[in-house]
Amino acid sequence: MFESIEEVRERLAAQEYVSDARLATVVFLATRLGKPVLVEGPAGVGKTELAKSLAGAAGRDLIRLQCYEGLDEAKALYEWEYSKQLLYTQVLREKIGEVLKPAKDLSEAAEILRGQEDTFFSENFLVERPILQALRSEESSVLLIDEIDRADEEFEAFLLEFLSDFQVSIPEIGTVKAKAPPVVILTSNRTRELSEALKRRCLHLQLGYPSGDVELEIVRLKAPGIGEALSEELVRTIQGIRELDLRKAPSIGETLDWAQSLVVLNAKDLSKDLIESTISVIAKHDRDAEKMLDHLGVNAAETKHLGQTEPTGENPSEAMYEMHRSAHKHAH
Amino acid sequence: MDTVINDFVQVLRDHRLRVSPAESIDALNALQNTGIGERETVKDTLRATLVKNGEDAGTFDRLFDLFFSMRPVVEKPGARVRGHDHDHDHGPPPARLELGEEAGGQKPDDAGHTHDKDESTEMRRFFEEERMRPSNDVHGDAERMRLSMFSQELILNRKPGAMESALQRLTYHMRLRRSRNMFNPGGLVPNPGGEEIPLDVSAVDLEDLIGHLHELEVDEAIVEQLEAQAENILKGLPELIKQMQRRDKLLKKDAGDDSEVRRRALRKMLRFSASEQREMEAAVRRIARRIQGARTRRLKEDRIGRISVPHTLRHNVRYEGVPFDPVLRRKREGKPRVALLCDISLSTRNLARFWLHMIYQMQSLFSKVRTFVFVADVAEVTQVLEEHDMNRAVDEIFSGRIIDADVNSDFGKAAGQFRDGFLPTINHRTTVVILGDGRNNGKWANPQALEEISQHARQVVWITPEPRWGWSLGSCDMPLYEPICDRVEVVRTVEQLGGVAEGLIKARA
Numbered sequence: 001m002f003e004s005i006e007e008v009r010e011r012l013a014a015q016e017y018v019s020d021a022r023l024a025t026v027v028f029l030a031t032r033l034g035k036p037v038l039v040e041g042p043a044g045v046g047k048t049e050l051a052k053s054l055a056g057a058a059g060r061d062l063i064r065l066q067c068y069e070g071l072d073e074a075k076a077l078y079e080w081e082y083s084k085q086l087l088y089t090q091v092l093r094e095k096i097g098e099v100l101k102p103a104k105d106l107s108e109a110a111e112i113l114r115g116q117e118d119t120f121f122s123e124n125f126l127v128e129r130p131i132l133q134a135l136r137s138e139e140s141s142v143l144l145i146d147e148i149d150r151a152d153e154e155f156e157a158f159l160l161e162f163l164s165d166f167q168v169s170i171p172e173i174g175t176v177k178a179k180a181p182p183v184v185i186l187t188s189n190r191t192r193e194l195s196e197a198l199k200r201r202c203l204h205l206q207l208g209y210p211s212g213d214v215e216l217e218i219v220r221l222k223a224p225g226i227g228e229a230l231s232e233e234l235v236r237t238i239q240g241i242r243e244l245d246l247r248k249a250p251s252i253g254e255t256l257d258w259a260q261s262l263v264v265l266n267a268k269d270l271s272k273d274l275i276e277s278t279i280s281v282i283a284k285h286d287r288d289a290e291k292m293l294d295h296l297g298v299n300a301a302e303t304k305h306l307g308q309t310e311p312t313g314e315n316p317s318e319a320m321y322e323m324h325r326s327a328h329k330h331a332h
Numbered sequence: 333m334d335t336v337i338n339d340f341v342q343v344l345r346d347h348r349l350r351v352s353p354a355e356s357i358d359a360l361n362a363l364q365n366t367g368i369g370e371r372e373t374v375k376d377t378l379r380a381t382l383v384k385n386g387e388d389a390g391t392f393d394r395l396f397d398l399f400f401s402m403r404p405v406v407e408k409p410g411a412r413v414r415g416h417d418h419d420h421d422h423g424p425p426p427a428r429l430e431l432g433e434e435a436g437g438q439k440p441d442d443a444g445h446t447h448d449k450d451e452s453t454e455m456r457r458f459f460e461e462e463r464m465r466p467s468n469d470v471h472g473d474a475e476r477m478r479l480s481m482f483s484q485e486l487i488l489n490r491k492p493g494a495m496e497s498a499l500q501r502l503t504y505h506m507r508l509r510r511s512r513n514m515f516n517p518g519g520l521v522p523n524p525g526g527e528e529i530p531l532d533v534s535a536v537d538l539e540d541l542i543g544h545l546h547e548l549e550v551d552e553a554i555v556e557q558l559e560a561q562a563e564n565i566l567k568g569l570p571e572l573i574k575q576m577q578r579r580d581k582l583l584k585k586d587a588g589d590d591s592e593v594r595r596r597a598l599r600k601m602l603r604f605s606a607s608e609q610r611e612m613e614a615a616v617r618r619i620a621r622r623i624q625g626a627r628t629r630r631l632k633e634d635r636i637g638r639i640s641v642p643h644t645l646r647h648n649v650r651y652e653g654v655p656f657d658p659v660l661r662r663k664r665e666g667k668p669r670v671a672l673l674c675d676i677s678l679s680t681r682n683l684a685r686f687w688l689h690m691i692y693q694m695q696s697l698f699s700k701v702r703t704f705v706f707v708a709d710v711a712e713v714t715q716v717l718e719e720h721d722m723n724r725a726v727d728e729i730f731s732g733r734i735i736d737a738d739v740n741s742d743f744g745k746a747a748g749q750f751r752d753g754f755l756p757t758i759n760h761r762t763t764v765v766i767l768g769d770g771r772n773n774g775k776w777a778n779p780q781a782l783e784e785i786s787q788h789a790r791q792v793v794w795i796t797p798e799p800r801w802g803w804s805l806g807s808c809d810m811p812l813y814e815p816i817c818d819r820v821e822v823v824r825t826v827e828q829l830g831g832v833a834e835g836l837i838k839a840r841a
Contacts, residue, residue, distance in 0.1 A: 005366065005373065025366065025376040032365040035358070040386060072635055082656045190386070199384035200352055203362075206386050247719055 001031040001058050016221045017053035018214055026205045036163050036184035041207035044251030047187040051144035061141040065130035067151035079127045085120050121172040140180035149188040156198050163201045212239050223259035233270050241292050250282040257281050334360055340399050349388050355381055637662025669700045669761050675768030677707045677741030687767045688726045692717050702757055706746035711735045744778030751781045764789040769798050770810035777809040782816050791818040
């Protein structure tokens with residue numbers, strides 16, 4: 001798939017995904033060793049995006065499995081298509097009668113029927129779910145198992161066979177082995193600790209918040225409308241905010257949202273008013289918003305002496321953050 | 333190379349990282365793909381394959397730097413060896429050699445190197461960090477790579493003991509050499525500042541090393557080059573070995589220090605190492621299975637359970653009532669609802685940390701846990717524990733900002749406050765866990781308040797650090813509280829906690 005670590009970086013960059021050497025090394029190894037990659041890190045640092053970009057860079061299909069509590073193999077692996085089976089029995093009723101004709105009694109008929117069971121539990125009647133889809137695709141694909149930490153522990157255990165050998169056992173059919181082993185990317189927000197067994201089967205990649213330079217590059221790539229000076233100021237501000245003790249530090253996703261909203265607002269520079277009216281884009285809790293404004297307010301007071309307004313509970317703009325917060329659905 | 337990686341893995345294990353054999357094999361396979369030319373790549377590769385817990389990454393980085401860290405101490409002018417003409421441009425210039433298929437062991441990238449421009453020895457130059465990268469600036473030959481420091485370390489690491497013993501055997505040769513080199517002053521005094529390194533390497537040594545390399549099935553060309561560079565290696569080795577010994581010492585000392593500090597810390601503050609945390613987590617997990625919320629009365633659809641006839645019929649109407657798709661239902665376990673009340677008074681201070689760690693684990697494992705701390709007043713700290721990492725949260729709680737932690741504990745008052753302020757937070761599904769020693773300092777015990785709490789809760793579990801015989805001593809109100817609680821457990825250590833968990837599970841079965 002890739003010849004060198006450098007190539008990984010270049011091809012990912014072509015997909016507008018900025019990577020560092022560590023990430024590229026892990027991706028390269030994953031394609032070479034055929035091992036799944038477990039990507040851990042806070043929300044919005046580009047874990048899911050990695051899988052998408054990788055699929056794009058390698059020219060593969062992306063198959064996505066979003067995990068949630070209660071996810072089971074019927075949703076992840078396969079399901080029998082009962083209605084189709086039923087339809088076939090209805091249509092083939094006469095034929096079945098014919099087949100069963102020579103039977104003298106009921107038990108013999110049942111015996112004959114048992115011999116035909118394979119017809120109705122064949123791959124024809126199998127509804128492919130993401131994992132089976134990835135296994136049976138002719139070309140190697142990229143399988144994204146998103147937010148594995150949301151799934152139950154049983155599901156994690158169920159994945160083990162698939163992850164180590166790229167095969168699954170279906171009781172009625174037997175073992176399905178991958179025609180072309182997919183590149184598997186698992187992501188986790190660390191809402192709970194994953195089992196050792198799962199971790200052992202994966203290459204591990206810890207993604208954190210990017211450095212200023214990398215972030216700047218990302219902003220330039222993804223929000224091209226933003227001016228040079230403004231993007232620099234923006235990234236500097238965000239990096240400063242991350243230093244604060246926040247409940248949810250703004251991640252790259254938020255930076256980009258902010259950059260894009262500044263583009264939409266046609267902003268030239270980050271004035272204090274502008275920050276105040278758009279802080280809801282990066283702050284997901286009101287207490288965080290307060291802290292950020294405090295932090296930035298001090299900064300602004302040094303440069304321009306604008307009327308410094310301490311955010312209080314009565315401030316109408318704060319009610320706005322609330323509204324924004326509920327309206328803002330962040331997909332990362 | 334496998335030995336080197338194994339040694340490194342061993343060091344990691346000594347520092348309580350969990351590395352399985354499968355993972356070290358992965359690491360070797362991975363290195364075959366990336367090559368060992370670049371230090372950072374090797375580091376990234378090993379990190380991805382060996383380190384699976386985010387919190388271990390720091391330890392790994394430190395150990396990696398330490399383990400593969402043979403650098404010249406300081407470049408001293410006197411340490412230079414003069415008068416040698418190093419023109420070793422021999423041997424076919426091999427292109428970058430990858431960790432080979434045909435050679436199972438290590439293959440240094442390339443031993444081919446040329447004359448040096450300054451006077452320092454060749455070996456010394458390898459130590460410099462820029463030598464670890466292919467350099468085309470010096471020789472204009474991008475293809476050519478030097479026997480990088482990293483590869484050298486791999487060779488030396490292969491068999492440190494053998495090297496040392498060989499060296500000791502051969503101090504004799506060293507003297508010979510020294511006398512021979514009498515007219516080349518300074519040539520063999522690599523470290524004029526301190527005492528002479530009592531090590532030098534002779535031809536026999538070198539043969540040993542080369543034989544060793546042969547053993548390793550290293551590419552012949554490299555060995556030839558090494559042989560040709562005998563002179564330089566002779567000079568470089570003592571330094572290299574010294575570095576290595578120093579590093580080994582550092583690694584060992586480091587390990588010793590670590591465990592010592594940890595032990596002391598544990599005794600004093602009960603801060604946990606990673607492995608103990610894991611143990612704790614497992615124990616808490618086991619406990620948690622027991623203190624689930626009440627089983628719901630309602631049956632819910634599930635993958636396993638009993639067939640529900642009405643639901644199956646309804647569901648299969650589309651198949652003309654033929655029950656193709658049976659609907660199974662069973663009683664679902666409710667989400668655990670736990671209210672934790674933790675005494676953080678002075679008398680239990682050393683245990684309170686342990687408890688708070690435990691609580692922290694519980695809270696991170698379950699969604700419906702509310703945590704309260706008390707001395708004389710009660711305060712909820714659920715948020716604090718959610719927002720900060722464990723150690724910071726613990727510090728925050730003890731900082732006195734939340735409640736005054738320095739007064740005498742008063743269970744009666746605390747229970748009363750809890751009843752008045754937080755009773756609505758518990759219901760018939762909640763398990764109340766109280767952590768405390770029940771020492772009331774002579775104040776009113778107020779068992780009525782606890783009784784009322786107990787009536788509202790599903791069960792009350794009291795975890796105390798004091799064994800039963802101690803209850804009669806001093807002003808301990810445990811005998812008053814015990815009949816109200818559903819169970820009272822004595823827990824002082826993680827193992828005991830695990831034991832309690834086991835007991836709870838057994839009691840259920």
